[in-house]
Amino acid sequence: MAGEKGSEKQLLDTPLEFIRDGNQFLKKCKKPDTKEYFKIIRAVGIGFIAVGLIGYAIKLIHIPIRYVIV
Amino acid sequence: MAGLRLIDLAKPIFTLLPEVEVPFEKIPFDDKVVYTIFSALIYLFAQFPLAGVKKDAADATIKDPIYFLRGVFAAEPRTLLEFGIFPIVSSGLILQLLAGLKVIKVNFKLQRDRELFQTLTKVFSLLQYFLLTNIFIASGYYGVDLTWVHIFLLNVQLNGAGLFASLLTEVIDKGFGFTSGPMIINTIVIATNLVADTLGVNQISVDAEGNTEPQGALINLFQGFRAKHKTFLGGIVSAFDRDYLPNLSTMAIVLCIGIIVCYLQSFRLELPIRSTKARGMNNVYPVRLFHIGCLSITFSYVLLFSIHIVAFAAIVLVGKNNPSSLVCKVLGHYEMVNNILAVPTFPLSMLTPPRSLIGGILSAPLSFIVYPLFVLTTGVWFAYRWQAISGGSARDLALDFKEQGITLTGRREQNIAKELEKVIPSASTTGAGLLALLTIAGELLGLKGKAAGMVVGVAGGFSLLEIISMDYQQTGGDSALSGVLGTPTNF
Numbered sequence: 001m002a003g004e005k006g007s008e009k010q011l012l013d014t015p016l017e018f019i020r021d022g023n024q025f026l027k028k029c030k031k032p033d034t035k036e037y038f039k040i041i042r043a044v045g046i047g048f049i050a051v052g053l054i055g056y057a058i059k060l061i062h063i064p065i066r067y068v069i070v
Numbered sequence: 071m072a073g074l075r076l077i078d079l080a081k082p083i084f085t086l087l088p089e090v091e092v093p094f095e096k097i098p099f100d101d102k103v104v105y106t107i108f109s110a111l112i113y114l115f116a117q118f119p120l121a122g123v124k125k126d127a128a129d130a131t132i133k134d135p136i137y138f139l140r141g142v143f144a145a146e147p148r149t150l151l152e153f154g155i156f157p158i159v160s161s162g163l164i165l166q167l168l169a170g171l172k173v174i175k176v177n178f179k180l181q182r183d184r185e186l187f188q189t190l191t192k193v194f195s196l197l198q199y200f201l202l203t204n205i206f207i208a209s210g211y212y213g214v215d216l217t218w219v220h221i222f223l224l225n226v227q228l229n230g231a232g233l234f235a236s237l238l239t240e241v242i243d244k245g246f247g248f249t250s251g252p253m254i255i256n257t258i259v260i261a262t263n264l265v266a267d268t269l270g271v272n273q274i275s276v277d278a279e280g281n282t283e284p285q286g287a288l289i290n291l292f293q294g295f296r297a298k299h300k301t302f303l304g305g306i307v308s309a310f311d312r313d314y315l316p317n318l319s320t321m322a323i324v325l326c327i328g329i330i331v332c333y334l335q336s337f338r339l340e341l342p343i344r345s346t347k348a349r350g351m352n353n354v355y356p357v358r359l360f361h362i363g364c365l366s367i368t369f370s371y372v373l374l375f376s377i378h379i380v381a382f383a384a385i386v387l388v389g390k391n392n393p394s395s396l397v398c399k400v401l402g403h404y405e406m407v408n409n410i411l412a413v414p415t416f417p418l419s420m421l422t423p424p425r426s427l428i429g430g431i432l433s434a435p436l437s438f439i440v441y442p443l444f445v446l447t448t449g450v451w452f453a454y455r456w457q458a459i460s461g462g463s464a465r466d467l468a469l470d471f472k473e474q475g476i477t478l479t480g481r482r483e484q485n486i487a488k489e490l491e492k493v494i495p496s497a498s499t500t501g502a503g504l505l506a507l508l509t510i511a512g513e514l515l516g517l518k519g520k521a522a523g524m525v526v527g528v529a530g531g532f533s534l535l536e537i538i539s540m541d542y543q544q545t546g547g548d549s550a551l552s553g554v555l556g557t558p559t560n561f
Contacts (some may be wrong), residue, residue: 021496030337030338032336047535048328055110059266
């Protein structure tokens with residue numbers, strides 16, 4: 001009986017400990033300030049859109065090919 | 071060398087498979103950029119429509135069963151890359167995990183073993199392409215009553231494309247490009263899909279009368295103003311809530327997810343370090359929250375994909391998708407929705423994110439518990455294991471520190487590993503947990519794989535950007551791109 005209770009407690013403890021651990025880590029983390037954050041979003045955003053537009057242009061080529069071979 | 075090891079199985083095939091040679095000398099920065107981007111663009115171009123099958127899936131008895139998994143593996147339905155890079159990613163991840171957990175015995179210090187391991191990975195992925203292809207053909211996904219010629223041609227197309235894709239990723243992996251091949255391909259394909267889903271102008275017929283709507287959600291809003299088959303107000307409403315093509319609300323959620331990932335990406339714990347050789351050289355060493363990047367999500371989705379494919383094979387090939395057969399009673403069966411999707415029923419539906427929030431809560435409440443739990447636990451478990459076996463573990467970092475002659479400020483040199491051991495596992499597991507939560511939140515809102523795709527895409531794009539800008543600072547001084555990128559400065 002005692003052993004069962006122990007394992008039950010352990011089962012509950014692991015996620016709780018994980019959450020506590022994670023919270024502690026997040027508190028210690030350095031977060032980006034607004035200026036840095038906007039810089040990152042701009043860089044990632046521009047990269048994403050630029051690459052996406054090129055990729056989409058390539059995909060548009062597929063449409064006529066689809067009509068030819070199918 | 072007692073007994074036969076799994077990697078020895080790759081020996082006879084070793085010489086048969088085509089392979090990319092490791093570059094002779096260091097590739098200059100500009101060439102690396104070109105190799106990186108062009109490999110991904112070639113992959114995009116290779117998403118050719120399959121020859122020999124009908125364009126629309128009208129006569130197939132089985133529709134797309136893995137629609138919500140495609141976003142993570144750059145898989146496009148009814149094209150050469152039907153399965154995307156799933157076989158490559160899954161065989162790479164799973165074999166490396168097994169090797170790290172010492173299930174497969176590989177001595178990574180020996181070059182011969184490394185080569186064999188690489189060949190084994192490739193063989194394993196080609197095998198998966200072959201199996202997936204034939205499961206899909208046998209299921210009737212490409213139409214019923216295919217002739218032998220048809221089946222042979224489909225096999226040639228799909229497996230050939232698989233081999234091609236694996237060589238393409240190898241080009242980047244072997245040092246011609248930045249970071250890893252699957253990641254680049256994923257990022258660029260996801261970026262493309264994002265642009266296509268918001269700004270795409272290609273018209274897709276949406277009903278029997280031949281009315282068409284554009285793929286892009288934003289374009290659809292404007293085109294809805296003058297469409298004949300909708301009222302003005304109905305056009306606006308449908309731009310936000312159509313469920314057969316991307317709508318504006320899902321695109322807004324996807325963008326939000328991307329922005330949140332960007333925010334979380336720059337979380338880092340800065341450990342103060344100093345040089346052991348020169349005095350007064352103080353600096354910080356950042357341990358990032360996403361220590362292992364988005365691999366945890368990829369791993370969860372590899373598992374989901376495998377489970378769904380095995381279940382799909384069992385249900386359709388053994389149970390004939392007949393609700394009264396035994397297999398279908400145990401696993402559930404598939405229902406065709408909107409004429410494009412095959413949606414599993416209970417109990418397989420528990421591992422399927424719902425197609426819409428409200429409808430999902432009403433019809434399949436259990437999938438709101440099981441699916442999140444699955445993604446969360448597998449992601450965190452993987453993160454915990456992976457940080458210990460990949461090159462970024464506390465022990466490896468301590469060795470790096472020693473080699474570079476740096477140490478943590480205020481700690482003795484012998485204790486570095488112990489000190490890092492406190493930080494790195496919690497960083498990777500916490501990061502994996504947060505990424506999983508974000509993915510789950512997006513998926514439960516009914517994004518059909520776009521949320522997971524966006525998480526993987528943005529995280530990949532971010533690390534790509536970081537590595538490129540680092541390389542640029544170090545070696546890009548005489549780059550021809552410096553006109554575009556500016557002089558090398560701190561990013």
